[in-house]
Amino acid sequence: MHFSPLIDQLMDSLRCLPGVGPKTAQRMALHLLERDRVGAERLAQAMLKAVELVGHCEKCRNLSESPICRLCESSHRDESLLCVVEMPADVLAIEQTGSYRGHYFVLMGHLSPIEGIGPEQLGIAQLLSRVRNSAVEEIIIATNPTVEGEATAHYIVEQMRALPVKVSRIAHGVPLGGELEYVDGGTLVHALSGRRSLR
Amino acid sequence: MHFSPLIDQLMDSLRCLPGVGPKTAQRMALHLLERDRVGAERLAQAMLKAVELVGHCEKCRNLSESPICRLCESSHRDESLLCVVEMPADVLAIEQTGSYRGHYFVLMGHLSPIEGIGPEQLGIAQLLSRVRNSAVEEIIIATNPTVEGEATAHYIVEQMRALPVKVSRIAHGVPLGGELEYVDGGTLVHALSGRRSLR
Missing domain, CATH: 3.40.1360.10 (Dna Topoisomerase Vi A Subunit; Chain: A, domain 2)
Known part of the structure:
Protein backbone atom coordinates (compact mmCIF):
# COMPACT_ATOMS: atom_id res chain seq x y z
CA MET A 1 0.00 0.00 0.00
CA HIS A 2 1.10 3.54 -0.58
CA PHE A 3 0.71 6.53 1.61
CA SER A 4 0.69 9.96 0.06
CA PRO A 5 3.68 10.72 -2.21
CA LEU A 6 5.56 12.87 0.32
CA ILE A 7 5.36 10.22 3.04
CA ASP A 8 6.43 7.52 0.57
CA GLN A 9 9.34 9.69 -0.44
CA LEU A 10 10.35 10.23 3.18
CA MET A 11 10.23 6.48 3.90
CA ASP A 12 12.24 5.83 0.79
CA SER A 13 14.89 8.43 1.60
CA LEU A 14 15.30 7.13 5.15
CA ARG A 15 16.63 3.90 3.70
CA CYS A 16 19.92 5.61 2.86
CA LEU A 17 20.70 5.27 6.58
CA PRO A 18 22.75 2.15 7.39
CA GLY A 19 20.73 -0.70 8.88
CA VAL A 20 17.38 0.84 7.98
CA GLY A 21 15.07 -1.46 6.00
CA PRO A 22 11.52 -0.77 4.77
CA LYS A 23 9.87 -1.62 8.10
CA THR A 24 12.19 0.59 10.16
CA ALA A 25 11.94 3.41 7.61
CA GLN A 26 8.15 3.28 7.94
CA ARG A 27 8.34 3.38 11.72
CA MET A 28 10.78 6.31 11.60
CA ALA A 29 8.74 8.32 9.10
CA LEU A 30 5.51 7.88 11.08
CA HIS A 31 7.26 8.64 14.35
CA LEU A 32 8.68 11.89 12.99
CA LEU A 33 5.39 13.02 11.45
CA GLU A 34 3.20 12.00 14.38
CA ARG A 35 5.40 12.90 17.29
CA ASP A 36 8.54 14.85 16.54
CA ARG A 37 8.29 17.36 13.72
CA VAL A 38 10.59 19.75 15.55
CA GLY A 39 13.23 17.03 15.80
CA ALA A 40 12.80 16.16 12.13
CA GLU A 41 13.33 19.75 11.12
CA ARG A 42 16.41 20.08 13.33
CA LEU A 43 17.80 16.83 11.89
CA ALA A 44 17.22 17.97 8.31
CA GLN A 45 19.02 21.25 8.94
CA ALA A 46 21.93 19.50 10.69
CA MET A 47 22.25 17.15 7.72
CA LEU A 48 22.26 19.90 5.13
CA LYS A 49 24.82 21.92 7.07
CA ALA A 50 27.12 18.97 7.69
CA VAL A 51 26.95 17.79 4.08
CA GLU A 52 27.77 21.28 2.89
CA LEU A 53 30.53 22.20 5.30
CA VAL A 54 32.25 19.05 6.54
CA GLY A 55 35.36 18.15 4.56
CA HIS A 56 38.64 16.59 5.56
CA CYS A 57 41.40 17.86 7.84
CA GLU A 58 44.42 18.81 5.71
CA LYS A 59 46.77 17.27 8.23
CA CYS A 60 45.17 14.00 9.35
CA ARG A 61 42.45 13.51 6.72
CA ASN A 62 39.79 12.95 9.39
CA LEU A 63 36.34 14.47 8.82
CA SER A 64 36.42 18.11 9.85
CA GLU A 65 34.60 21.33 9.09
CA SER A 66 37.75 23.42 9.58
CA PRO A 67 40.87 23.07 7.38
CA ILE A 68 42.79 21.69 10.38
CA CYS A 69 40.74 19.60 12.83
CA ARG A 70 40.52 20.17 16.57
CA LEU A 71 42.70 17.21 17.36
CA CYS A 72 45.52 18.28 15.05
CA GLU A 73 45.34 21.81 16.37
CA SER A 74 45.41 20.84 20.02
CA SER A 75 48.62 21.73 21.86
CA HIS A 76 47.95 19.08 24.50
CA ILE A 170 48.61 -2.66 17.88
CA ALA A 171 48.44 -6.02 19.68
CA HIS A 172 46.02 -8.69 18.58
CA GLY A 173 44.90 -11.48 20.87
CA VAL A 174 42.14 -12.70 23.12
CA PRO A 175 39.86 -9.74 23.98
CA LEU A 176 39.29 -8.99 27.67
CA GLY A 177 36.28 -10.89 28.96
CA GLY A 178 36.60 -13.27 26.01
CA GLU A 179 36.85 -16.99 26.63
CA LEU A 180 39.53 -19.05 24.90
CA GLU A 181 36.92 -21.64 24.01
CA TYR A 182 35.01 -19.21 21.85
CA VAL A 183 37.88 -17.28 20.28
CA ASP A 184 38.66 -18.14 16.65
CA GLY A 185 41.85 -19.96 15.71
CA GLY A 186 43.55 -17.03 13.98
CA THR A 187 43.16 -14.88 17.08
CA LEU A 188 44.57 -17.67 19.27
CA VAL A 189 47.60 -18.03 17.01
CA HIS A 190 48.20 -14.28 17.38
CA ALA A 191 47.69 -14.47 21.13
CA LEU A 192 50.25 -17.27 21.45
CA SER A 193 52.90 -15.84 19.16
CA GLY A 194 52.48 -12.39 20.73
CA ARG A 195 52.83 -13.70 24.31
CA ARG A 196 54.65 -11.50 26.80
CA SER A 197 57.05 -12.63 29.48
CA LEU A 198 55.71 -12.11 33.02
CA ARG A 199 59.10 -12.02 34.73
CA MET B 1 35.64 12.64 22.56
CA HIS B 2 34.09 15.24 20.35
CA PHE B 3 34.25 15.60 16.62
CA SER B 4 33.81 19.00 15.09
CA PRO B 5 30.63 20.86 16.18
CA LEU B 6 28.66 20.17 12.99
CA ILE B 7 29.28 16.42 13.15
CA ASP B 8 28.41 16.37 16.86
CA GLN B 9 25.21 18.24 16.05
CA LEU B 10 24.35 15.76 13.31
CA MET B 11 24.91 12.79 15.63
CA ASP B 12 22.84 14.46 18.28
CA SER B 13 19.96 15.24 15.92
CA LEU B 14 19.88 11.69 14.56
CA ARG B 15 18.87 10.52 18.02
CA CYS B 16 15.35 11.88 17.46
CA LEU B 17 14.81 8.80 15.28
CA PRO B 18 13.16 5.93 17.16
CA GLY B 19 15.55 3.17 18.20
CA VAL B 20 18.66 5.24 17.48
CA GLY B 21 21.10 5.48 20.41
CA PRO B 22 24.48 7.25 20.53
CA LYS B 23 26.37 4.39 18.89
CA THR B 24 23.94 4.03 15.97
CA ALA B 25 23.75 7.80 15.54
CA GLN B 26 27.54 7.89 15.23
CA ARG B 27 27.52 5.12 12.66
CA MET B 28 24.77 6.84 10.66
CA ALA B 29 26.45 10.25 10.71
CA LEU B 30 29.80 8.85 9.58
CA HIS B 31 28.15 6.71 6.92
CA LEU B 32 26.31 9.71 5.47
CA LEU B 33 29.37 11.96 5.47
CA GLU B 34 31.81 9.36 4.19
CA ARG B 35 29.67 7.53 1.70
CA ASP B 36 26.29 9.01 0.89
CA ARG B 37 26.13 12.78 0.88
CA VAL B 38 23.67 12.73 -2.01
CA GLY B 39 21.35 10.47 0.00
CA ALA B 40 21.72 12.69 3.06
CA GLU B 41 20.74 15.74 1.07
CA ARG B 42 17.75 13.96 -0.47
CA LEU B 43 16.67 12.73 2.97
CA ALA B 44 16.94 16.22 4.47
CA GLN B 45 14.81 17.71 1.70
CA ALA B 46 12.21 14.93 1.99
CA MET B 47 11.99 15.56 5.72
CA LEU B 48 11.55 19.30 5.39
CA LYS B 49 8.88 18.90 2.74
CA ALA B 50 6.96 16.23 4.65
CA VAL B 51 7.08 18.17 7.91
CA GLU B 52 5.82 21.27 6.14
CA LEU B 53 3.10 19.74 4.00
CA VAL B 54 1.80 16.58 5.62
CA GLY B 55 -1.29 17.11 7.75
CA HIS B 56 -4.33 14.98 8.45
CA CYS B 57 -7.12 13.82 6.14
CA GLU B 58 -10.31 15.69 7.00
CA LYS B 59 -12.36 12.54 6.61
CA CYS B 60 -10.35 9.73 8.21
CA ARG B 61 -7.72 11.69 10.19
CA ASN B 62 -4.89 9.62 8.69
CA LEU B 63 -1.66 11.40 7.75
CA SER B 64 -2.09 13.03 4.35
CA GLU B 65 -0.69 15.92 2.34
CA SER B 66 -4.02 16.57 0.62
CA PRO B 67 -7.17 17.63 2.53
CA ILE B 68 -8.80 14.29 1.66
CA CYS B 69 -6.42 11.30 1.49
CA ARG B 70 -6.08 8.90 -1.44
CA LEU B 71 -7.89 6.12 0.34
CA CYS B 72 -10.91 8.24 1.25
CA GLU B 73 -11.06 9.62 -2.28
CA SER B 74 -10.87 6.23 -3.98
CA SER B 75 -14.06 5.09 -5.67
CA HIS B 76 -12.97 1.44 -5.48
CA ILE B 170 -11.52 -7.98 15.18
CA ALA B 171 -10.88 -11.50 16.48
CA HIS B 172 -8.21 -12.17 19.08
CA GLY B 173 -6.67 -15.59 19.55
CA VAL B 174 -3.64 -17.73 18.86
CA PRO B 175 -1.68 -16.17 15.95
CA LEU B 176 -1.03 -18.38 12.91
CA GLY B 177 2.24 -20.24 13.29
CA GLY B 178 2.08 -19.64 17.05
CA GLU B 179 2.32 -22.58 19.43
CA LEU B 180 -0.18 -22.95 22.26
CA GLU B 181 2.67 -23.70 24.64
CA TYR B 182 4.16 -20.24 24.14
CA VAL B 183 1.01 -18.14 23.90
CA ASP B 184 0.15 -16.07 26.99
CA GLY B 185 -2.83 -16.91 29.16
CA GLY B 186 -4.94 -13.90 28.20
CA THR B 187 -4.68 -14.77 24.52
CA LEU B 188 -5.64 -18.39 25.24
CA VAL B 189 -8.71 -17.29 27.20
CA HIS B 190 -9.73 -15.18 24.17
CA ALA B 191 -9.03 -18.05 21.80
CA LEU B 192 -11.21 -20.41 23.83
CA SER B 193 -14.14 -18.05 24.41
CA GLY B 194 -14.05 -16.95 20.78
CA ARG B 195 -14.06 -20.52 19.42
CA ARG B 196 -16.00 -21.17 16.23
CA SER B 197 -18.07 -24.22 15.41
CA LEU B 198 -16.60 -26.36 12.64
CA ARG B 199 -19.85 -28.04 11.63
Whole structure:
Protein backbone atom coordinates (compact mmCIF):
# COMPACT_ATOMS: atom_id res chain seq x y z
CA MET A 1 0.00 0.00 0.00
CA HIS A 2 1.10 3.54 -0.58
CA PHE A 3 0.71 6.53 1.61
CA SER A 4 0.69 9.96 0.06
CA PRO A 5 3.68 10.72 -2.21
CA LEU A 6 5.56 12.87 0.32
CA ILE A 7 5.36 10.22 3.04
CA ASP A 8 6.43 7.52 0.57
CA GLN A 9 9.34 9.69 -0.44
CA LEU A 10 10.35 10.23 3.18
CA MET A 11 10.23 6.48 3.90
CA ASP A 12 12.24 5.83 0.79
CA SER A 13 14.89 8.43 1.60
CA LEU A 14 15.30 7.13 5.15
CA ARG A 15 16.63 3.90 3.70
CA CYS A 16 19.92 5.61 2.86
CA LEU A 17 20.70 5.27 6.58
CA PRO A 18 22.75 2.15 7.39
CA GLY A 19 20.73 -0.70 8.88
CA VAL A 20 17.38 0.84 7.98
CA GLY A 21 15.07 -1.46 6.00
CA PRO A 22 11.52 -0.77 4.77
CA LYS A 23 9.87 -1.62 8.10
CA THR A 24 12.19 0.59 10.16
CA ALA A 25 11.94 3.41 7.61
CA GLN A 26 8.15 3.28 7.94
CA ARG A 27 8.34 3.38 11.72
CA MET A 28 10.78 6.31 11.60
CA ALA A 29 8.74 8.32 9.10
CA LEU A 30 5.51 7.88 11.08
CA HIS A 31 7.26 8.64 14.35
CA LEU A 32 8.68 11.89 12.99
CA LEU A 33 5.39 13.02 11.45
CA GLU A 34 3.20 12.00 14.38
CA ARG A 35 5.40 12.90 17.29
CA ASP A 36 8.54 14.85 16.54
CA ARG A 37 8.29 17.36 13.72
CA VAL A 38 10.59 19.75 15.55
CA GLY A 39 13.23 17.03 15.80
CA ALA A 40 12.80 16.16 12.13
CA GLU A 41 13.33 19.75 11.12
CA ARG A 42 16.41 20.08 13.33
CA LEU A 43 17.80 16.83 11.89
CA ALA A 44 17.22 17.97 8.31
CA GLN A 45 19.02 21.25 8.94
CA ALA A 46 21.93 19.50 10.69
CA MET A 47 22.25 17.15 7.72
CA LEU A 48 22.26 19.90 5.13
CA LYS A 49 24.82 21.92 7.07
CA ALA A 50 27.12 18.97 7.69
CA VAL A 51 26.95 17.79 4.08
CA GLU A 52 27.77 21.28 2.89
CA LEU A 53 30.53 22.20 5.30
CA VAL A 54 32.25 19.05 6.54
CA GLY A 55 35.36 18.15 4.56
CA HIS A 56 38.64 16.59 5.56
CA CYS A 57 41.40 17.86 7.84
CA GLU A 58 44.42 18.81 5.71
CA LYS A 59 46.77 17.27 8.23
CA CYS A 60 45.17 14.00 9.35
CA ARG A 61 42.45 13.51 6.72
CA ASN A 62 39.79 12.95 9.39
CA LEU A 63 36.34 14.47 8.82
CA SER A 64 36.42 18.11 9.85
CA GLU A 65 34.60 21.33 9.09
CA SER A 66 37.75 23.42 9.58
CA PRO A 67 40.87 23.07 7.38
CA ILE A 68 42.79 21.69 10.38
CA CYS A 69 40.74 19.60 12.83
CA ARG A 70 40.52 20.17 16.57
CA LEU A 71 42.70 17.21 17.36
CA CYS A 72 45.52 18.28 15.05
CA GLU A 73 45.34 21.81 16.37
CA SER A 74 45.41 20.84 20.02
CA SER A 75 48.62 21.73 21.86
CA HIS A 76 47.95 19.08 24.50
CA ARG A 77 48.75 16.10 22.30
CA ASP A 78 51.99 14.16 22.10
CA GLU A 79 53.71 15.20 18.84
CA SER A 80 55.96 12.15 18.85
CA LEU A 81 53.17 9.58 18.35
CA LEU A 82 51.15 9.08 15.17
CA CYS A 83 48.44 6.44 15.04
CA VAL A 84 47.33 5.33 11.57
CA VAL A 85 43.70 4.16 11.36
CA GLU A 86 41.31 3.29 8.56
CA MET A 87 38.23 5.35 9.43
CA PRO A 88 36.99 8.27 11.55
CA ALA A 89 35.05 5.79 13.71
CA ASP A 90 38.38 4.22 14.68
CA VAL A 91 39.62 7.59 15.95
CA LEU A 92 36.47 7.87 18.05
CA ALA A 93 36.91 4.35 19.44
CA ILE A 94 40.52 5.02 20.48
CA GLU A 95 39.73 8.48 21.87
CA GLN A 96 36.93 7.04 23.96
CA THR A 97 39.44 4.87 25.82
CA GLY A 98 41.19 8.04 26.99
CA SER A 99 44.52 6.19 26.96
CA TYR A 100 46.12 7.68 23.84
CA ARG A 101 47.42 11.24 23.69
CA GLY A 102 49.19 11.28 20.33
CA HIS A 103 48.03 12.32 16.88
CA TYR A 104 46.20 10.41 14.15
CA PHE A 105 46.35 9.83 10.45
CA VAL A 106 43.11 8.61 8.88
CA LEU A 107 43.48 6.61 5.66
CA MET A 108 39.71 6.80 4.93
CA GLY A 109 39.75 3.16 3.81
CA HIS A 110 42.17 0.32 3.14
CA LEU A 111 44.00 -0.99 0.09
CA SER A 112 41.48 -2.67 -2.17
CA PRO A 113 42.50 -3.08 -5.81
CA ILE A 114 39.06 -4.42 -6.70
CA GLU A 115 37.41 -1.20 -5.57
CA GLY A 116 40.17 0.86 -7.14
CA ILE A 117 41.55 2.01 -3.80
CA GLY A 118 45.34 2.29 -3.97
CA PRO A 119 48.03 4.20 -2.04
CA GLU A 120 46.96 7.44 -3.68
CA GLN A 121 43.38 7.23 -2.40
CA LEU A 122 44.68 6.51 1.10
CA GLY A 123 47.03 9.50 1.13
CA ILE A 124 50.14 7.40 1.75
CA ALA A 125 52.40 10.05 0.15
CA GLN A 126 50.92 12.62 2.50
CA LEU A 127 51.55 10.28 5.44
CA LEU A 128 55.20 9.84 4.44
CA SER A 129 55.84 13.54 3.97
CA ARG A 130 54.18 14.19 7.33
CA VAL A 131 56.49 11.70 9.02
CA ARG A 132 59.51 13.25 7.29
CA ASN A 133 58.63 16.81 8.22
CA SER A 134 57.49 16.54 11.80
CA ALA A 135 58.55 15.47 15.25
CA VAL A 136 56.94 12.03 14.91
CA GLU A 137 59.05 9.30 16.50
CA GLU A 138 56.71 6.34 16.41
CA ILE A 139 54.04 5.25 13.96
CA ILE A 140 51.40 2.99 15.51
CA ILE A 141 49.57 1.12 12.76
CA ALA A 142 46.02 0.41 13.91
CA THR A 143 44.33 -0.75 10.70
CA ASN A 144 41.79 -3.53 11.20
CA PRO A 145 43.01 -7.13 11.58
CA THR A 146 41.29 -8.11 8.33
CA VAL A 147 42.93 -9.24 5.11
CA GLU A 148 42.73 -5.72 3.64
CA GLY A 149 43.76 -4.05 6.89
CA GLU A 150 46.79 -6.33 7.22
CA ALA A 151 47.76 -5.72 3.60
CA THR A 152 47.50 -1.99 4.18
CA ALA A 153 49.60 -2.23 7.36
CA HIS A 154 52.20 -4.27 5.48
CA TYR A 155 52.35 -1.73 2.65
CA ILE A 156 52.83 1.17 5.07
CA VAL A 157 55.62 -0.67 6.89
CA GLU A 158 57.37 -1.20 3.55
CA GLN A 159 57.08 2.48 2.67
CA MET A 160 58.42 3.53 6.08
CA ARG A 161 61.49 1.31 5.77
CA ALA A 162 63.85 4.18 4.88
CA LEU A 163 62.55 6.58 7.52
CA PRO A 164 64.18 6.93 10.95
CA VAL A 165 61.01 6.23 12.96
CA LYS A 166 59.80 3.35 15.09
CA VAL A 167 56.90 1.53 13.47
CA SER A 168 54.59 -0.62 15.62
CA ARG A 169 51.34 -2.51 15.20
CA ILE A 170 48.61 -2.66 17.88
CA ALA A 171 48.44 -6.02 19.68
CA HIS A 172 46.02 -8.69 18.58
CA GLY A 173 44.90 -11.48 20.87
CA VAL A 174 42.14 -12.70 23.12
CA PRO A 175 39.86 -9.74 23.98
CA LEU A 176 39.29 -8.99 27.67
CA GLY A 177 36.28 -10.89 28.96
CA GLY A 178 36.60 -13.27 26.01
CA GLU A 179 36.85 -16.99 26.63
CA LEU A 180 39.53 -19.05 24.90
CA GLU A 181 36.92 -21.64 24.01
CA TYR A 182 35.01 -19.21 21.85
CA VAL A 183 37.88 -17.28 20.28
CA ASP A 184 38.66 -18.14 16.65
CA GLY A 185 41.85 -19.96 15.71
CA GLY A 186 43.55 -17.03 13.98
CA THR A 187 43.16 -14.88 17.08
CA LEU A 188 44.57 -17.67 19.27
CA VAL A 189 47.60 -18.03 17.01
CA HIS A 190 48.20 -14.28 17.38
CA ALA A 191 47.69 -14.47 21.13
CA LEU A 192 50.25 -17.27 21.45
CA SER A 193 52.90 -15.84 19.16
CA GLY A 194 52.48 -12.39 20.73
CA ARG A 195 52.83 -13.70 24.31
CA ARG A 196 54.65 -11.50 26.80
CA SER A 197 57.05 -12.63 29.48
CA LEU A 198 55.71 -12.11 33.02
CA ARG A 199 59.10 -12.02 34.73
CA MET B 1 35.64 12.64 22.56
CA HIS B 2 34.09 15.24 20.35
CA PHE B 3 34.25 15.60 16.62
CA SER B 4 33.81 19.00 15.09
CA PRO B 5 30.63 20.86 16.18
CA LEU B 6 28.66 20.17 12.99
CA ILE B 7 29.28 16.42 13.15
CA ASP B 8 28.41 16.37 16.86
CA GLN B 9 25.21 18.24 16.05
CA LEU B 10 24.35 15.76 13.31
CA MET B 11 24.91 12.79 15.63
CA ASP B 12 22.84 14.46 18.28
CA SER B 13 19.96 15.24 15.92
CA LEU B 14 19.88 11.69 14.56
CA ARG B 15 18.87 10.52 18.02
CA CYS B 16 15.35 11.88 17.46
CA LEU B 17 14.81 8.80 15.28
CA PRO B 18 13.16 5.93 17.16
CA GLY B 19 15.55 3.17 18.20
CA VAL B 20 18.66 5.24 17.48
CA GLY B 21 21.10 5.48 20.41
CA PRO B 22 24.48 7.25 20.53
CA LYS B 23 26.37 4.39 18.89
CA THR B 24 23.94 4.03 15.97
CA ALA B 25 23.75 7.80 15.54
CA GLN B 26 27.54 7.89 15.23
CA ARG B 27 27.52 5.12 12.66
CA MET B 28 24.77 6.84 10.66
CA ALA B 29 26.45 10.25 10.71
CA LEU B 30 29.80 8.85 9.58
CA HIS B 31 28.15 6.71 6.92
CA LEU B 32 26.31 9.71 5.47
CA LEU B 33 29.37 11.96 5.47
CA GLU B 34 31.81 9.36 4.19
CA ARG B 35 29.67 7.53 1.70
CA ASP B 36 26.29 9.01 0.89
CA ARG B 37 26.13 12.78 0.88
CA VAL B 38 23.67 12.73 -2.01
CA GLY B 39 21.35 10.47 0.00
CA ALA B 40 21.72 12.69 3.06
CA GLU B 41 20.74 15.74 1.07
CA ARG B 42 17.75 13.96 -0.47
CA LEU B 43 16.67 12.73 2.97
CA ALA B 44 16.94 16.22 4.47
CA GLN B 45 14.81 17.71 1.70
CA ALA B 46 12.21 14.93 1.99
CA MET B 47 11.99 15.56 5.72
CA LEU B 48 11.55 19.30 5.39
CA LYS B 49 8.88 18.90 2.74
CA ALA B 50 6.96 16.23 4.65
CA VAL B 51 7.08 18.17 7.91
CA GLU B 52 5.82 21.27 6.14
CA LEU B 53 3.10 19.74 4.00
CA VAL B 54 1.80 16.58 5.62
CA GLY B 55 -1.29 17.11 7.75
CA HIS B 56 -4.33 14.98 8.45
CA CYS B 57 -7.12 13.82 6.14
CA GLU B 58 -10.31 15.69 7.00
CA LYS B 59 -12.36 12.54 6.61
CA CYS B 60 -10.35 9.73 8.21
CA ARG B 61 -7.72 11.69 10.19
CA ASN B 62 -4.89 9.62 8.69
CA LEU B 63 -1.66 11.40 7.75
CA SER B 64 -2.09 13.03 4.35
CA GLU B 65 -0.69 15.92 2.34
CA SER B 66 -4.02 16.57 0.62
CA PRO B 67 -7.17 17.63 2.53
CA ILE B 68 -8.80 14.29 1.66
CA CYS B 69 -6.42 11.30 1.49
CA ARG B 70 -6.08 8.90 -1.44
CA LEU B 71 -7.89 6.12 0.34
CA CYS B 72 -10.91 8.24 1.25
CA GLU B 73 -11.06 9.62 -2.28
CA SER B 74 -10.87 6.23 -3.98
CA SER B 75 -14.06 5.09 -5.67
CA HIS B 76 -12.97 1.44 -5.48
CA ARG B 77 -13.53 1.06 -1.77
CA ASP B 78 -16.54 -0.43 -0.02
CA GLU B 79 -18.51 2.48 1.46
CA SER B 80 -20.40 0.24 3.86
CA LEU B 81 -17.39 -0.77 5.96
CA LEU B 82 -15.49 1.49 8.35
CA CYS B 83 -12.50 0.16 10.25
CA VAL B 84 -11.44 2.13 13.33
CA VAL B 85 -7.72 1.92 14.16
CA GLU B 86 -5.38 3.70 16.53
CA MET B 87 -2.52 4.75 14.25
CA PRO B 88 -1.49 5.23 10.60
CA ALA B 89 0.81 2.21 10.93
CA ASP B 90 -2.28 0.09 11.63
CA VAL B 91 -3.83 1.20 8.34
CA LEU B 92 -0.63 0.15 6.58
CA ALA B 93 -0.61 -3.24 8.30
CA ILE B 94 -4.22 -3.96 7.29
CA GLU B 95 -3.75 -2.65 3.74
CA GLN B 96 -0.71 -4.86 3.31
CA THR B 97 -2.88 -7.93 3.83
CA GLY B 98 -4.91 -6.92 0.75
CA SER B 99 -8.01 -8.47 2.32
CA TYR B 100 -9.93 -5.36 3.38
CA ARG B 101 -11.60 -3.03 0.89
CA GLY B 102 -13.53 -0.69 3.17
CA HIS B 103 -12.66 2.69 4.63
CA TYR B 104 -10.77 3.67 7.77
CA PHE B 105 -11.01 6.05 10.65
CA VAL B 106 -7.73 6.76 12.44
CA LEU B 107 -8.04 7.81 16.07
CA MET B 108 -4.37 8.89 16.24
CA GLY B 109 -4.06 7.35 19.69
CA HIS B 110 -6.16 5.72 22.39
CA LEU B 111 -8.00 6.93 25.48
CA SER B 112 -5.42 7.78 28.11
CA PRO B 113 -6.59 10.10 30.88
CA ILE B 114 -3.05 10.26 32.31
CA GLU B 115 -1.73 11.73 29.07
CA GLY B 116 -4.77 13.97 28.73
CA ILE B 117 -6.10 12.06 25.72
CA GLY B 118 -9.90 11.96 25.82
CA PRO B 119 -12.68 11.46 23.25
CA GLU B 120 -12.06 14.93 21.87
CA GLN B 121 -8.41 14.25 20.99
CA LEU B 122 -9.47 11.02 19.26
CA GLY B 123 -12.13 12.71 17.13
CA ILE B 124 -14.94 10.52 18.45
CA ALA B 125 -17.55 13.18 17.66
CA GLN B 126 -16.25 13.31 14.09
CA LEU B 127 -16.49 9.51 13.91
CA LEU B 128 -20.10 9.56 15.11
CA SER B 129 -21.17 12.27 12.68
CA ARG B 130 -19.44 10.39 9.87
CA VAL B 131 -21.38 7.22 10.73
CA ARG B 132 -24.61 9.21 10.90
CA ASN B 133 -24.11 10.97 7.57
CA SER B 134 -22.76 8.22 5.35
CA ALA B 135 -23.55 4.82 3.91
CA VAL B 136 -21.56 3.00 6.61
CA GLU B 137 -23.29 -0.21 7.70
CA GLU B 138 -20.65 -1.83 9.85
CA ILE B 139 -17.98 -0.43 12.15
CA ILE B 140 -15.03 -2.78 12.68
CA ILE B 141 -13.14 -1.75 15.79
CA ALA B 142 -9.49 -2.69 15.38
CA THR B 143 -7.83 -0.87 18.27
CA ASN B 144 -4.97 -2.79 19.89
CA PRO B 145 -5.78 -5.56 22.39
CA THR B 146 -4.10 -3.58 25.19
CA VAL B 147 -5.77 -2.12 28.27
CA GLU B 148 -6.03 1.31 26.60
CA GLY B 149 -7.09 -0.13 23.25
CA GLU B 150 -9.82 -2.21 24.88
CA ALA B 151 -11.04 0.78 26.89
CA THR B 152 -11.16 2.84 23.70
CA ALA B 153 -13.07 0.08 21.88
CA HIS B 154 -15.50 -0.15 24.77
CA TYR B 155 -16.07 3.60 24.78
CA ILE B 156 -16.75 3.67 21.04
CA VAL B 157 -19.24 0.79 21.33
CA GLU B 158 -21.07 2.74 24.04
CA GLN B 159 -21.23 5.85 21.86
CA MET B 160 -22.55 3.85 18.89
CA ARG B 161 -25.36 2.31 20.93
CA ALA B 162 -28.06 4.60 19.49
CA LEU B 163 -26.90 4.32 15.88
CA PRO B 164 -28.38 1.82 13.41
CA VAL B 165 -25.07 0.19 12.44
CA LYS B 166 -23.44 -3.15 13.12
CA VAL B 167 -20.41 -2.83 15.41
CA SER B 168 -17.80 -5.59 15.46
CA ARG B 169 -14.37 -6.18 16.99
CA ILE B 170 -11.52 -7.98 15.18
CA ALA B 171 -10.88 -11.50 16.48
CA HIS B 172 -8.21 -12.17 19.08
CA GLY B 173 -6.67 -15.59 19.55
CA VAL B 174 -3.64 -17.73 18.86
CA PRO B 175 -1.68 -16.17 15.95
CA LEU B 176 -1.03 -18.38 12.91
CA GLY B 177 2.24 -20.24 13.29
CA GLY B 178 2.08 -19.64 17.05
CA GLU B 179 2.32 -22.58 19.43
CA LEU B 180 -0.18 -22.95 22.26
CA GLU B 181 2.67 -23.70 24.64
CA TYR B 182 4.16 -20.24 24.14
CA VAL B 183 1.01 -18.14 23.90
CA ASP B 184 0.15 -16.07 26.99
CA GLY B 185 -2.83 -16.91 29.16
CA GLY B 186 -4.94 -13.90 28.20
CA THR B 187 -4.68 -14.77 24.52
CA LEU B 188 -5.64 -18.39 25.24
CA VAL B 189 -8.71 -17.29 27.20
CA HIS B 190 -9.73 -15.18 24.17
CA ALA B 191 -9.03 -18.05 21.80
CA LEU B 192 -11.21 -20.41 23.83
CA SER B 193 -14.14 -18.05 24.41
CA GLY B 194 -14.05 -16.95 20.78
CA ARG B 195 -14.06 -20.52 19.42
CA ARG B 196 -16.00 -21.17 16.23
CA SER B 197 -18.07 -24.22 15.41
CA LEU B 198 -16.60 -26.36 12.64
CA ARG B 199 -19.85 -28.04 11.63
